[in-house]
Amino acid sequence: MTTPTVTTEMLHAFVDGHLSDADRARVEAHLATHPEQAAEVADWIAQNDALRSLFPAPDQAIPLPEIPEAANNPRAPWRMVAASVAMLGIGVALGWAGRGQVPVDPAPLDVAGLVQEAMVAHAVYSADPHRPVEVAASEEALLIRWLSNRVGEQLSAPDLRANGFDLVGGRLLAVAEGPAAQFMYQNADGVRITLFAVRSDNSMMAEFQFRQNGSTNSFYWQDDHLRYAIIGDLPRNDLAEIATRVYNTLI
Amino acid sequence: MPDFKDQLQECLPDLWRYAFALTRDRHRADDLVQDCAERALLKRHLWQRQGALKPWLMKMLLNLFRNQLRGQARRPHLVAIDDMNSNPASPDNTEQKLALAQTASAIQKLPDDQREALLLVVLGGVSYKQAAESLDVPMGTLMSRLGRARARLRELMADKPMNNAKRAP
The missing domain is CATH 1.10.10.10 (Winged helix-like DNA-binding domain superfamily/Winged helix DNA-binding domain)
Known part of the structure; x- marks a missing residue:
């Protein structure tokens, strides 16, 4: 035994090139007298080589994305990123909403109808003092599994505690597009907001839309899999902040 | 103090390579890295300057990837073998x-x-x-x-x- 202290960790570090010259020499000496371990290490090296061949380093420089506060950076946007489109969408939607206008919907989808349904469900259930949700947040795992199964897409209830909203629970809704999920949140003042999600089979770019109906505001967006609306009796800017958080959590 | 953007830029090739291996798709790797870099720029104040930047970025990338995966669980993503090997590093x-x-x-x-x-x-x-x-x-x-x-x-x-x-x- 030339080296009594060659550990499994050292063998990994040997394969991954994390050893000093001295330790590498010790491992090599050890392997020379331990053929089974040497075969194992040889296989690990072959695995590493295969992984590096399968997934080579990028062959082009990767530019940094544009973000709003870096607007003075002269580089052109490298590509359309859904998130930045959505962030822009909020700004645009707020701009439009500020003029009391509703953005024109270029899609053949019945966004207005869907948002209307989500708003009605919000009005009905957020005002219900006794049974606002079918499954409470205390059974969140069950809630998520159940609603995901029924809606037909994996859902999640975003954590909105940073905005002061706790999850109350959720329920299943029946809308024209099919089964939909409604997650309800509540803040310390008892203000409730609902997140509505229904499966979408189109593959549109994400987009944000803002709607207002009396004191109830809503944001709507969609991705490849789901169409969402977030609804609440909150000032537009507060709701926009929450919508942004939800969007960023769900991407 | 080294510029945050410069450090971020230096990490991008490794981030992309990890993203490529996770997604097995160059375009999805592009998107993932852009999302990650964007988020890093927006949240740079959350980064603790004592530590290395790369682990913080890798953690963020992984979270973005896992979130995507949850959203796409029902739509397995298939990549043809030819696509995977269409690069100069591939053996012939x-x-x-x-x-x-x-x-x-x-x-x-x-x-x-x-x-x-x-x-x-x-x-x-x-x-x-x-x-x-x-x-x-x-x-x-x-x-x-x-x-x-x-x-x-x-x-x-x-x-x-x-x-x-x-x-x-």
Whole structure:
């Protein structure tokens, strides 16, 4: 035994090139007298080589994305990123909403109808003092599994505690597009907001839309899999902040 | 103080390579890295300057990837073998190509935590300590996942009829 202290960790570090010259020499000496371990290490090296061949380093420089506060950076946007489109969408939607206008919907989808349904469900259930949700947040795992199964897409209830909203629970809704999920949140003042999600089979770019109906505001967006609306009796800017958080959590 | 953007820029190739290995799709890797870099720029005030930037970025990338995966659980993403090997680093030898395809498929059979650990260590350009930090696990857990991933891959490759091809230089 030339080296009594060659550990499994050292063998990994040997394969991954994390050893000093001295330790590498010790491992090599050890392997020379331990053929089974040497075969194992040889296989690990072959695995590493295969992984590096399968997934080579990028062959082009990767530019940094544009973000709003870096607007003075002269580089052109490298590509359309859904998130930045959505962030822009909020700004645009707020701009439009500020003029009391509703953005024109270029899609053949019945966004207005869907948002209307989500708003009605919000009005009905957020005002219900006794049974606002079918499954409470205390059974969140069950809630998520159940609603995901029924809606037909994996859902999640975003954590909105940073905005002061706790999850109350959720329920299943029946809308024209099919089964939909409604997650309800509540803040310390008892203000409730609902997140509505229904499966979408189109593959549109994400987009944000803002709607207002009396004191109830809503944001709507969609991705490849789901169409969402977030609804609440909150000032537009507060709701926009929450919508942004939800969007960023769900991407 | 080194400029945050410069440091971020330096990390992008390794981030992209890890993203490519996780998604097995160049375009999805592009998107993932852009999302990650954008988020890093927006949240740079959350980064603790004492530590290295890369583990923080890797952790963010992984979270973005896992979120995407949850959203797409019902839509498995298929990548043709030809797409995977259409790069200059690929061997032109058919047997080696097959062996690579077998490795690719064996990787997919690993549990997520083992695959994430192995790919990060091999392709992420990080130390073990940084890898553990990126995955938010203790060092011992990282090493144990790495060990199990490599052992499982050996088993999976040994089952294959072509297993001798992987020894080709």
